[in-house]
Amino acid sequence: xxxxxxxxxxxxxxxxxxxxxxxxxxxxxxxxxxxxxxxxxxxxxxxxxxxxxxxxxxxxxxxxxxxxxxxxxxxxxxxxxxxxxxxxxxxxxxxxxxxxxxxxxxxxxxxxxx
Amino acid sequence: xxxxxxxxxxxxxxxxxxxxxxxxxxxxxxxxxxxxxxxxxxxxxxxxxxxxxxxxxxxxxxxxxxxxxxxxxxxxxxxxxxxxxxxxxxxxxxxxxxxxxxxxxxxxxxxxxxx
Numbered sequence: 001x002x003x004x005x006x007x008x009x010x011x012x013x014x015x016x017x018x019x020x021x022x023x024x025x026x027x028x029x030x031x032x033x034x035x036x037x038x039x040x041x042x043x044x045x046x047x048x049x050x051x052x053x054x055x056x057x058x059x060x061x062x063x064x065x066x067x068x069x070x071x072x073x074x075x076x077x078x079x080x081x082x083x084x085x086x087x088x089x090x091x092x093x094x095x096x097x098x099x100x101x102x103x104x105x106x107x108x109x110x111x112x113x114x
Numbered sequence: 115x116x117x118x119x120x121x122x123x124x125x126x127x128x129x130x131x132x133x134x135x136x137x138x139x140x141x142x143x144x145x146x147x148x149x150x151x152x153x154x155x156x157x158x159x160x161x162x163x164x165x166x167x168x169x170x171x172x173x174x175x176x177x178x179x180x181x182x183x184x185x186x187x188x189x190x191x192x193x194x195x196x197x198x199x200x201x202x203x204x205x206x207x208x209x210x211x212x213x214x215x216x217x218x219x220x221x222x223x224x225x226x227x228x229x
Contacts, residue, residue: 051215107156
């Protein structure tokens with residue numbers, strides 16, 4: 001069965017610091033990978049997704065993620081965070097077989113201090 | 115174009131009562147997913163429905179929980195005889211065709227509190 005691990009539960013950064021949030025999944029086949037963000041008081045929304053092609057994908061608000069198949073990873077990055085990036089970030093996977101619904105990681109709470 | 119609408123936003127129930135959570139998907143979407151979020155545990159898949167059909171209910175407890183998505187009207191997640199452990203945020207998401215690489219659109223969730 002597919003599963004997703006996010007190792008950082010809570011990250012605190014200062015504005016302009018670089019960000020990297022880890023995401024590892026367990027599934028050996030073809031996968032579709034997603035990062036969702038939940039800003040305080042809002043619903044989850046898609047940041048970016050990967051399903052084929054260039055393993056470096058760019059999303060909204062300056063975020064990007066790199067799919068490294070050999071490491072089963074899909075880490076999220078941003079070169080310089082802003083206070084407005086304070087939110088909870090969820091990695092999710094959907095494999096080509098088995099459950100059709102997304103499987104989410106436990107989330108990483110990012111706090112950016114001004 | 116209205117997004118995914120969930121109501122109520124907050125629901126308080128006493129142990130043993132029933133909870134009904136509603137989800138209206140985005141216009142044109144016929145696929146609905148329910149997730150439960152507990153503190154520090156992320157979103158756990160519960161059930162995936164298409165109009166009038168349950169596609170996957172493997173994440174839903176066998177007892178007390180049920181879900182439906184009728185031809186007309188919202189999707190309903192029903193929890194009978196609630197217990198304190200049912201307290202959580204319940205999120206609904208929808209998509210147009212249920213494709214595996216398709217973006218999900220989420221509602222704002224229903225926070226269920228069981229006293």
